[in-house]
Amino acid sequence: MEQLLNEQVAGQIKQAFAELANPVQLLFFGLKESCDYCGETQQMLTELSALDSRLHLSIHDLKEDAAVATQYRVDKVPAIVLASKNGDQVIDLGVQFSGIPAGYEFSTLINDIILASKQTTGLGAATREFLQTLTKPLHLQVFVTPT
Amino acid sequence: MLAHQMAMENPSMIRAEAVDAMEFPELSDQFSVQGVPQTVIDSGKGIVVGAAGEAQMLAEIKRALQN
Numbered sequence: 001m002e003q004l005l006n007e008q009v010a011g012q013i014k015q016a017f018a019e020l021a022n023p024v025q026l027l028f029f030g031l032k033e034s035c036d037y038c039g040e041t042q043q044m045l046t047e048l049s050a051l052d053s054r055l056h057l058s059i060h061d062l063k064e065d066a067a068v069a070t071q072y073r074v075d076k077v078p079a080i081v082l083a084s085k086n087g088d089q090v091i092d093l094g095v096q097f098s099g100i101p102a103g104y105e106f107s108t109l110i111n112d113i114i115l116a117s118k119q120t121t122g123l124g125a126a127t128r129e130f131l132q133t134l135t136k137p138l139h140l141q142v143f144v145t146p147t
Numbered sequence: 148m149l150a151h152q153m154a155m156e157n158p159s160m161i162r163a164e165a166v167d168a169m170e171f172p173e174l175s176d177q178f179s180v181q182g183v184p185q186t187v188i189d190s191g192k193g194i195v196v197g198a199a200g201e202a203q204m205l206a207e208i209k210r211a212l213q214n
Contacts (some may be wrong), residue, residue, distance in 0.1 A: 016153065073162065076171060082151075095155030099167025108165065110149045121152040127205050132155040138208065140150040140163040141187040143180045 002079055004040065005047045014116070016110060017052040020117040023085040025056045029069055031077045032061065037100040041078035044100070048109075056085055072096075082112055089110060149204055150186060 005013070012034050028045050030038035042059060049057035061143055062077050072081045072092060082095035101109045115121060121128065150163035168175040168183055171183025178187045178194065186195040186204070195204060 027183060054167065076174075087175045092158055094158035094162040095151045096162065096164040097167075098164055099170040101165070105165060105167070108151070112148065112151050115152060115155060121155045122203055123152055123156060126202055127153070128156055130205060131153055131161065132211070133162040134157055136160070136212070138212070139189050139192075140153065140161070140208075141173055141174075141178075142150045142165050143168040143178070143183050143185045143187070145183050146166050146167055 001043060002046060004044045005051075010051060013110060014051050014118070015113065017055070019114060020052060020054045022117050022119060023054045023056060024060065024113050024117045025083040025085040025090050026113075027058050027060060027067075027068075027072060027081040027083060027090075029060045029062050029074045029077050029079040029081070031047075031063060034082045035077050041080070041100045044102075044106075045080065055113065056097065080109070082116055084116055149199070149201060153204075153208075 006111055026045055026049060028042055045057050049055045062069050062074065067074070074081065074096070076098050078100060080097040080101065083095060084091045095112055095116070096126050097105065097109065123131075148163070148165060151165070154161040154163035163174050166174060178185070178191060183197060184198055186199065188194065188208055188211040192214050193207050195207045199207070
């Protein structure tokens with residue numbers, strides 16, 4: 001299949017990934033049937049993870065790996081979960097994409113990977129303090145279009 | 148993405164999901180998404196239409212959590 005990330009884009013990403021620090025794990029969830037964008041998303045992530053050795057990718061099927069999907073609260077495909085990796089330990093960061101991260105969302109994914117790797121959020125002190133003291137689960141869903 | 152940054156701050160409590168509105172129209176309809184970005188807090192306890200800054204998003208989250 002044709003490369004999704006052309007040479008120029010791949011070069012730019014490699015440059016951006018120069019500042020990566022700690023390993024990052026990407027979990028891809030797809031489905032063999034009735035999933036329009038699963039193949040393309042999986043290919044994009046495969047090409048992306050090949051650009052830097054600190055980036056790890058695991059491929060899962062929503063049905064066949066139902067336990068993993070449940071663990072990461074994935075219920076639709078294609079989905080990507082961003083986690084940090086410490087040896088064999090994968091630490092869920094609560095960050096998920098539902099749908100192919102194309103266009104602007106691709107930049108979001110790249111930025112998320114960099115933040116996760118540097119283990120920083122870039123948020124202000126007041127925001128961080130409030131979020132860290134939350135005692136109830138909070139679910140944020142951001143609807144976007146990949147244009 | 149702001150919501151993702153917030154999740155990373157406290158992943159045991161916060162989950163942030165970027166949803167492609169075109170690929171998941173039923174979910175978009177459920178929350179009456181007409182423009183993007185639109186942030187839905189706790190399945191509709193709060194809704195932020197358009198791109199919001201950190202302070203505005205935080206205020207909306209606080210408001211939603213009180214409901």
